[in-house]
Amino acid sequence: VQLVESGGGLVQPGGSLRLSCTASGFSFSYYAMRWYRQAPGKERELVATIDSVGGGTHYVDSVKERFTISRDNTKNMVYLQMKNLKPEDTAVYYCNTWRINSNYWGQGTQVTVSS
Numbered sequence: 001v002q003l004v005e006s007g008g009g010l011v012q013p014g015g016s017l018r019l020s021c022t023a024s025g026f027s028f029s030y031y032a033m034r035w036y037r038q039a040p041g042k043e044r045e046l047v048a049t050i051d052s053v054g055g056g057t058h059y060v061d062s063v064k065e066r067f068t069i070s071r072d073n074t075k076n077m078v079y080l081q082m083k084n085l086k087p088e089d090t091a092v093y094y095c096n097t098w099r100i101n102s103n104y105w106g107q108g109t110q111v112t113v114s115s
Contacts, residue, residue: 001025001104003095008109011085019080019109021095029053029073034098035080037091037111044094048080062088085113 007019019035032051038044048069049058057069068081078095092108 001097003097003104003106005093005095005106005109008093008111010112010114012115013086013113015085015113016081016083017085017111019082019093019111021078021080021106023076023078023095023097026097028076031097033069033071033078034096035069035078036094036096037089038094038108039088039091042091045091047093050078082111085111087113089113 002024004022005019007017009017011017030052032049034049035047036044037047045060047060047063048067050069050071054071059067066082066084069078071078080093082089090111090113092110094108095106097104
């Protein structure tokens with residue numbers, strides 16, 4: 001299993017970014033996917049989940065109405081569209097897939113929201 005995130009960067013408050021995660025090494029369309037984030041000095045936090053076909057999504061309350069998770073099973077990719085970004089969204093964002101006994105992570109992509 002390999003997960004590679006991209007799309008992070010520095011953005012002003014109120015701005016937007018789209019994160020991408022390229023997945024390989026497993027049957028992507030069979031599995032749900034997640035985005036997590038970890039801010040300095042804080043625990044890793046689940047941000048959004050999408051089911052295997054993209055029909056069901058779930059978000060942590062703090063990002064509802066601002067973030068949208070989506071996937072393209074033809075490209076083995078999952079996305080996180082982030083709008084109206086706030087300084088508290090600053091974190092390293094990780095793509096994740098999991099099995100009964102294993103968790104798989106990418107290397108993360110840094111998102112910094114600052115003026």
